[in-house]
Amino acid sequence: MALLAARTRGSRRTLPSEFELVARYFAPLSRAFPGAYGLRDDVALIRSSPGHELALKTDVIVAGVDFTPDTPPELIARKGLRVNLSDLAAKGARPRAYLLDLLLPDTIDEAWVAGFAAGLELDQAEYDVHLIGGDTSSTPGVLAVAVSAVGEVPIDRTLRRGGARPGDRLYLTGTIGDAALGLAAGRGELPQLDPRSTAFLMDRLRLPRPRVALGPHLIGLATAAIDVSDGLVADLRHLCTVSRLSAVIEAHAVPLSPAARAVIEADPAYLARALTGGDDYEILFTAPADAAPRIAELAVQCCTSIAAIGVVSAGSGGPAQVTVLGPGGQPMSFSTEGWTHFGGRSA
Amino acid sequence: MALLAARTRGSRRTLPSEFELVARYFAPLSRAFPGAYGLRDDVALIRSSPGHELALKTDVIVAGVDFTPDTPPELIARKGLRVNLSDLAAKGARPRAYLLDLLLPDTIDEAWVAGFAAGLELDQAEYDVHLIGGDTSSTPGVLAVAVSAVGEVPIDRTLRRGGARPGDRLYLTGTIGDAALGLAAGRGELPQLDPRSTAFLMDRLRLPRPRVALGPHLIGLATAAIDVSDGLVADLRHLCTVSRLSAVIEAHAVPLSPAARAVIEADPAYLARALTGGDDYEILFTAPADAAPRIAELAVQCCTSIAAIGVVSAGSGGPAQVTVLGPGGQPMSFSTEGWTHFGGRSA
Numbered sequence: 001m002a003l004l005a006a007r008t009r010g011s012r013r014t015l016p017s018e019f020e021l022v023a024r025y026f027a028p029l030s031r032a033f034p035g036a037y038g039l040r041d042d043v044a045l046i047r048s049s050p051g052h053e054l055a056l057k058t059d060v061i062v063a064g065v066d067f068t069p070d071t072p073p074e075l076i077a078r079k080g081l082r083v084n085l086s087d088l089a090a091k092g093a094r095p096r097a098y099l100l101d102l103l104l105p106d107t108i109d110e111a112w113v114a115g116f117a118a119g120l121e122l123d124q125a126e127y128d129v130h131l132i133g134g135d136t137s138s139t140p141g142v143l144a145v146a147v148s149a150v151g152e153v154p155i156d157r158t159l160r161r162g163g164a165r166p167g168d169r170l171y172l173t174g175t176i177g178d179a180a181l182g183l184a185a186g187r188g189e190l191p192q193l194d195p196r197s198t199a200f201l202m203d204r205l206r207l208p209r210p211r212v213a214l215g216p217h218l219i220g221l222a223t224a225a226i227d228v229s230d231g232l233v234a235d236l237r238h239l240c241t242v243s244r245l246s247a248v249i250e251a252h253a254v255p256l257s258p259a260a261r262a263v264i265e266a267d268p269a270y271l272a273r274a275l276t277g278g279d280d281y282e283i284l285f286t287a288p289a290d291a292a293p294r295i296a297e298l299a300v301q302c303c304t305s306i307a308a309i310g311v312v313s314a315g316s317g318g319p320a321q322v323t324v325l326g327p328g329g330q331p332m333s334f335s336t337e338g339w340t341h342f343g344g345r346s347a
Numbered sequence: 348m349a350l351l352a353a354r355t356r357g358s359r360r361t362l363p364s365e366f367e368l369v370a371r372y373f374a375p376l377s378r379a380f381p382g383a384y385g386l387r388d389d390v391a392l393i394r395s396s397p398g399h400e401l402a403l404k405t406d407v408i409v410a411g412v413d414f415t416p417d418t419p420p421e422l423i424a425r426k427g428l429r430v431n432l433s434d435l436a437a438k439g440a441r442p443r444a445y446l447l448d449l450l451l452p453d454t455i456d457e458a459w460v461a462g463f464a465a466g467l468e469l470d471q472a473e474y475d476v477h478l479i480g481g482d483t484s485s486t487p488g489v490l491a492v493a494v495s496a497v498g499e500v501p502i503d504r505t506l507r508r509g510g511a512r513p514g515d516r517l518y519l520t521g522t523i524g525d526a527a528l529g530l531a532a533g534r535g536e537l538p539q540l541d542p543r544s545t546a547f548l549m550d551r552l553r554l555p556r557p558r559v560a561l562g563p564h565l566i567g568l569a570t571a572a573i574d575v576s577d578g579l580v581a582d583l584r585h586l587c588t589v590s591r592l593s594a595v596i597e598a599h600a601v602p603l604s605p606a607a608r609a610v611i612e613a614d615p616a617y618l619a620r621a622l623t624g625g626d627d628y629e630i631l632f633t634a635p636a637d638a639a640p641r642i643a644e645l646a647v648q649c650c651t652s653i654a655a656i657g658v659v660s661a662g663s664g665g666p667a668q669v670t671v672l673g674p675g676g677q678p679m680s681f682s683t684e685g686w687t688h689f690g691g692r693s694a
Binding site for chain 2: 035037040041042043044045046047048053054055056057058059060061062063064065066087088090091093099100101103105132133134135137138139140141142144146148150151153155158160161162226227242
């Protein structure tokens with residue numbers, strides 16, 4: 001690609017050629033995956049394990065939209081990869097490989113690319129996933145990272161949004177609201193918060209922890225599941241809409257980190273921010289009431305906390321009803337339920 | 348994705364929410380592919396046909412780099428998809444599906460998105476390929492389109508860059524240089540060219556014709572193959588490097604369109620531009636000498652011209668030797684062999 005850019009890019013002096021960059025920094029990330037052909041052919045080949053099918057997901061993160069321009073390249077790389085792995089995990093898929101599209105503005109130098117590749121290498125080791133292809137282009141715009149992740153899942157067993165049944169319990173992995181409150185802290189909204197809590201929340205914003213180890217174990221246990229990225233309330237509504245059910249959750253049962261709890265105790269208005277803020281990358285799932293003992297075992301086995309936060313019930317036939325009972329037992333109202341992309345927040 | 352952007356995007360008034368855009372314009376493009384779940388779940392599922400494996404390729408096109416800002420949205424969409432289908436075709440893979448990442452600056456309105464989706468719909472019908480997932484984000488930068496295409500190919504039969512053998516003939520589909528000369532025309536370099544030829548060349552730049560129907564038929568016939576996108580000479584060198592061979596091609600045998608021929612007859616200096624310009628999206632392949640009759644039949648069957656342009660021979664052990672014999676039989680020299688991405692052209 002890039003005929004038009006011959007002159008644009010010809011004047012570029014901050015980076016080696018794309019071929020050199022690929023050979024030096026990206027090809028090594030493909031070496032353990034034979035079908036990637038060392039990134040030296042036109043396509044990558046992948047075969048699913050017997051009895052499995054492939055699960056595909058793509059997500060793009062953009063400077064100034066999804067991360068601040070001062071974010072270290074290692075963290076940009078890892079976030080770009082992890083937000084995709086989170087979707088795979090929520091569907092019960094085991095990650096295998098990914099493709100990478102990288103848009104690099106003129107300000108990017110070779111040290112940045114080296115840091116970016118080092119971040120990918122760390123996460124490849126952590127999640128057993130491999131770079132198998134990609135494209136790198138200069139841009140007159142801003143830095144952007146698009147990842148297309150490939151996982152595999154037993155045939156016809158993937159966790160869908162639409163399988164919940166009336167009476168199922170709602171469960172949530174990890175904690176909610178850390179990223180949203182980390183963003184608030186980064187904007188200087190939380191000057192009273194102790195430095196350790198501030199650092200914890202900002203780290204959670206910058207480096208999601210997708211539930212990759214847990215996800216595949218939910219197959220056969222969960223009836224429906226969704227990745228929580230737009231905000232807990234919004235994603236619960238997505239699940240209920242597809243499952244044609246209503247839901248009631250209790251705010252006090254929603255798991256919070258000690259840091260998030262400290263913020264909300266100091267100013268209860270932040271509870272709504274936590275419940276609707278997004279960027280959590282936890283798994284929200286439903287399971288029958290009698291699955292509770294197995295879920296408790298699974299949490300221990302995968303070293304991931306799993307909290308019961310509510311129940312789903314038959315829908316009304318109209319738009320999905322999602323009720324959040326506040327600390328006093330009364331239904332909470334939100335100025336917005338979560339991130340709605342171009343529409344933004346109504347607040 | 349997109350916590351940071353809540354405020355950025357909240358002020359956006361030119362577009363409906365991402366959910367509405369997806370429902371209105373993109374979900375219909377997924378309806379014939381059950382594993383896409385109508386773009387209403389976190390991942391898409393895909394299973395290869397028995398005896399096949401999946402081939403993956405991603406490419407990104409960027410405004411001001413790969414297309415001019417005034418390009419109609421239909422053509423941007425189709426080019427973004429087709430450059431990927433060309434890679435699949437060159438490997439013998441049949442296209443099945445694609446993921447789409449779309450970065451939209453504030454200048455984009457709903458009519459643009461409608462046009463973009465209409466372009467995709469045309470090409471889905473033409474190539475029997477389906478949108479199965481994607482991500483749409485606003486950007487403070489420029490428009491960019493990243494496509495990840497999924498094809499399938501019989502297991503262990505894909506066409507590689509590295510399978511050519513000494514004595515094999517070099518073949519090329521279609522014509523070379525039209526896009527590069529179309530770019531020259533668009534820049535006003537070719538004012539003497541007749542309007543019809545100008546329009547033809549510019550159309551070839553804007554709308555590549557990937558050899559999707561032909562590609563799978565090359566399995567069992569071609570010994571090596573590559574998508575010609577960086578420029579004929581550069582891509583021939585890529586093939587020779589991986590195959591560890593040398594090559595000699597004859598410039599007069601390289602197939603040219605009547606329009607390209609007119610440009611070169613008026614000014615022979617444009618021959619080098621045609622041979623190195625890139626954005627051709629043809630297939631360059633090698634085959635044994637005795638395959639010529641079957642290749643001729645295949646060209647008729649697929650309505651695609653295929654020209655014999657030279658031969659490959661044993662390599663020297665050093666860097667691949669690629670010789671282009673000019674109109675007088677003497678080796679041509681090029682200031683650059685093709686598009687080398689960040690490094691640009693040496694000219």
